[in-house]
Amino acid sequence: MAMIGGGKDAFIGAVHRIALNMDGQIEMVAGSLSATASVAIESGKTLFLDENRIYTDYKLMLEKEAAMPADKRIDFVSIVTPNFVHFDPAMMALDKGFNVVLEKPITFTLQEAKALKAKLDATGLSLLLCHTYTGYPMVKQAKQLIKNGTLGKIRKVYVEYPQGWLSTFLEGTGQTQASWRTDPAKSGKAGCMGDIGTHAFNMAEYITGLQVTKICSSLNIVVEGRKLDDDGAAFLQFNNGATGVLMATQIAAGEENNVKIRVYGEKGGLEWKQEDANSLIVKWLDKPAEIYRTGGGYNSSFASHNTRIPAGHPEGYLEAFGNLYRNFALTISAKMNGEKPKEEWLDFPGIEEGIRGMAFVDNVVESGQSEVKWKEFTV
Amino acid sequence: MAMIGGGKDAFIGAVHRIALNMDGQIEMVAGSLSATASVAIESGKTLFLDENRIYTDYKLMLEKEAAMPADKRIDFVSIVTPNFVHFDPAMMALDKGFNVVLEKPITFTLQEAKALKAKLDATGLSLLLCHTYTGYPMVKQAKQLIKNGTLGKIRKVYVEYPQGWLSTFLEGTGQTQASWRTDPAKSGKAGCMGDIGTHAFNMAEYITGLQVTKICSSLNIVVEGRKLDDDGAAFLQFNNGATGVLMATQIAAGEENNVKIRVYGEKGGLEWKQEDANSLIVKWLDKPAEIYRTGGGYNSSFASHNTRIPAGHPEGYLEAFGNLYRNFALTISAKMNGEKPKEEWLDFPGIEEGIRGMAFVDNVVESGQSEVKWKEFTV
Amino acid sequence: MAMIGGGKDAFIGAVHRIALNMDGQIEMVAGSLSATASVAIESGKTLFLDENRIYTDYKLMLEKEAAMPADKRIDFVSIVTPNFVHFDPAMMALDKGFNVVLEKPITFTLQEAKALKAKLDATGLSLLLCHTYTGYPMVKQAKQLIKNGTLGKIRKVYVEYPQGWLSTFLEGTGQTQASWRTDPAKSGKAGCMGDIGTHAFNMAEYITGLQVTKICSSLNIVVEGRKLDDDGAAFLQFNNGATGVLMATQIAAGEENNVKIRVYGEKGGLEWKQEDANSLIVKWLDKPAEIYRTGGGYNSSFASHNTRIPAGHPEGYLEAFGNLYRNFALTISAKMNGEKPKEEWLDFPGIEEGIRGMAFVDNVVESGQSEVKWKEFTV
């Protein structure tokens, strides 16, 4: 595979490389790692790329790789650039026949996301969208418990993503991450809601199997001088009648990344949080709560397929990320071999989740600006 | 003191008695413990009351006690009846010169609460409103940390009270607690929001020292056949510009009573939850989080005054409740002796909190019915 | 009832009074609250005792109370003096026909404990020994789960009681608690092991229903100048072949009173700790761990009988202590009425536990001084 973006000093590119290296089944052989040529070259060398496959322009890379013989050229490309540089390389990659990995939010606009879907439908290629938290074994277990009806009909969802790293005007210091993520020209319509609200939204829909149909949001710019929302919350209505509350903030001073979800059905509820990622608490109306654990022999095939080591040895964020890559690789490998991917492999976020996420950005921003309480969730 | 309501089979009356007995400074000497005469009498006997002071009618009790010599008669009366029987006995008690303890919500309507305030102002008597959670030492510590500016200007408040006990149509079985609490004629305009939403609201205002100025709520009746809200959430705006989210539900199957609050300022945040009531987590932008503990020598006088035993021996809900009674008793005793109560003693919820709570019920219900997003929080 | 010791400035006397007041079924009517007459009198007044029943000499009190008519005199006496003043008042109280409550360790020597047992057997009176931790509902639940065979045959016990309050030479400052507890003339053969090791030992035998048969201990005096052990550990062998480790220390700087026990059987294990006193974790070989909670409808009658408020409202140390008093009072009341006490009422620690505890002190000290590894646990 090849990477677009993610040169030295970039944050998420290095994370992707750990994730894709993890299981020894994916090899990064090419890269266009920065828009700055010198950085692209130096980064490629540091990563031991063949010098012929270190590119300073992603378009050139996609051209050249496409021209290689099938057994040499890359199978997919990971695009880890800021949001406003997602769509063009993704479309071109698909045009050249490459599968695509994209960071969330999938594109800059909902329209772009829909265009990507059309292209994917036309080409039959695959896309992985990095909603990393869905890669945790206990998140998958939660989804399966609900899917199997264990909790009964779902009634209530609380999902939250509190961060504190933007409690100060960090973009004023020139810090790279803060700068582009708070810039409407690079990040899109939403700040906090695009960056982490989309994760919370995705978690809610992924775990429950439900879809949001109405939304009422309130977004804030808390830190003076900031251009995009750095805090907000939304009431949600789901297509089965359940309701929910979504909270995302980047100004909760002292908070790290403890994304957390609670779902309640008629018979019981469940709770998962990243801080204790290997535990899934399941609560019941009339019997003791249970603690499902990563690696437990009682887990579903979806959880155990995504577990690497014996219970009690914590698996973390990088393993969750690795699970996304592994399932994506298993799927495209099966497809290339004309085999049917297993259901467990196909359980990774893709274009549908990307479109829902972009719709969330649109809807949450529009509702935030409206004086009317409820807004239909439109896609 | 004397009690109105709280006969056998009542829930909260027994809790009050444990709380007031706790420190050996308050003696229950009279009672009108039930509207049913036989229950009132039997309950009084079980509690070793003097047979002459077991009453079957609270009006008669207040008359007779008022007629006793000053050193014999009661100092205050605890009214632990359902919401719709709060106002009349409270007014009469004040008229007769007795201080009053009331369960929340303070009255059936906001108007009644205001009338109580007028009477209190006129008589100079005291009123304790049982927002029990404010009696926990670590809740008091949280308030003091914020008051002292430790966290900087407050920006965000999350407060929640999840319960699961009304996940089924429990009132259909005739269960006493469920029956009156879900009945608009006995409980008032709101169900969940009146019963536990008021606690959450009070926690938010108590700990931050702020006041809500705008509200946007969404209330639900989740269980079929129920007459009042059993679930809801609200966005809040505070008078310093901070915002908040309040969540209260009685249909979160498997949840007990884990009321929890998180507050974030410019410099750090804090977190308290009833499940771990003796810990207060304080988080910082740039140093390790701290765990304040009940009994720690570093705590404020407000926390230590309300602590009975050495750190590590958990103090629970009944001790928090006992703190309310103890501070109320210390205050009225000081007032009766012409002394100035200490600031720590005066730190119990009273009529102002009662009015705010009734206003919360009115506002949260009205906002819930409105299609407009924000409503001014009116009192 | 009456109290011996526990005047103002004493620690545990106040705790006893909260515990016995808790349920409104026990009334303290007399007291010999200090060996210093002025303190005894002042303390009695503060507690609203009838001036005729404030005594400055416990012998006089026992004489006078014994001479009162049956319906006026006390039913039992609580002895809350330092260890070396346990035996004499207890024997005299029994001689005078009063039931007795004693703090642990029950006496100064094992011989005294045996003499107390002989007296109890002869008189048919009852004794409560304040191993408070056995009063927690979840500790009782743990005992019942094991008794019912839920965990299979017990194999391993870990029990620990870490404190940090004697990390410095506190007795050198004249601090009351530290002074007598570290003084062999007042505390007995053991310091840490007598004060909290006995609690740990009692927990292990109470919860498992097993008895220690062999011991190998290592005791330390860590703080310079101290006269008794302030730290130690012991290997244990039980009468069913199980083994265990007991740890107790008073020099674990920063620790409060987080007594904790873990027990493992063939099928699963359980874990309880005072820091999270209302949870009992039960772990299984092949299914998710479970969290039993105080107030859960699934608990045994032994747990629910000792629970006062709905699940999720934490019950703490004082309630556990109150449970000891309540069960003791229910038992002696039943006996006085010629009724058979319920099994749940009788579940409080008494003379047998007292003798085992004193034997523990003897054995753990003797083993600690021995160069031979294992010592028979003799009684």
Next chain:
Amino acid sequence: MAMIGGGKDAFIGAVHRIALNMDGQIEMVAGSLSATASVAIESGKTLFLDENRIYTDYKLMLEKEAAMPADKRIDFVSIVTPNFVHFDPAMMALDKGFNVVLEKPITFTLQEAKALKAKLDATGLSLLLCHTYTGYPMVKQAKQLIKNGTLGKIRKVYVEYPQGWLSTFLEGTGQTQASWRTDPAKSGKAGCMGDIGTHAFNMAEYITGLQVTKICSSLNIVVEGRKLDDDGAAFLQFNNGATGVLMATQIAAGEENNVKIRVYGEKGGLEWKQEDANSLIVKWLDKPAEIYRTGGGYNSSFASHNTRIPAGHPEGYLEAFGNLYRNFALTISAKMNGEKPKEEWLDFPGIEEGIRGMAFVDNVVESGQSEVKWKEFTV
């Protein structure tokens, strides 16, 4: 690098490969992955090894690799075979000039470990011993806090490693891991103490910087039919006068791998456990406890050097393992380039820890069989 052992169905080999792949700086190019030729070949192919570098005999591999040109041949070899096949390949690898990675316990006997040390001294080559838990950032932080005197002089150490996986006679089912680990001919003198007791022992010495000087142990075979200890505990004395308790068991039904250490000094204590691996609790005599977190900006360079992602995204066991490999690779790379490795890189376990671990096995077993309490810890 190359791997010896770790073919398909082996457990720890796969873990090593994830760990060494993690940072993209180490490439596995050769392997002698099984003593069974067909397995060795098939495993090598699965791992995409060059067919010329898939070996069926580790001796042949070491010969051939040594004969390659310097820029082609391997730098080090990872030996992930059962204990009894550690020494021979390690010695041969060193003889051929290759650095060595070994699983713990380092060898079958203490003598072998000493022989390895002599060889390492003679060759100047490096050895990594996989005490994985020392790779966690918060374990490194704990070591640095103690090294810097933050806690004052160390007085007490509690270290424990509870597992439950050998609660049944698993070796009787032919399960691979259980079979060799409980077989004296393959595992060595000790079972539980060799397998996980060595980890606990290493943690205690690593974090405190102290050395054990005396030991008193009690080992048990709990499960009928088992040949080696599956449970045990030891009292420890350290070279600064501190004492400790070490507990390790494989029959704590329901336990996973929650290795945990607590260390107390004159001023405070600390606690780390694998279950919450990204937190380090530091407790103080006179101020609130603190929670150090992986990724916190306040951490030492030793912690931050071993951290890959922002705080709150949990790093797990595989990252800890990856840290061992990364530091080892950085060190041997520096040495090969004639540079001085940084102090942070050199902070990985090696031959000294290996010798201490084998001495622990010898001493804990000998003490366990002795009727005398204390044994000098001999090396």
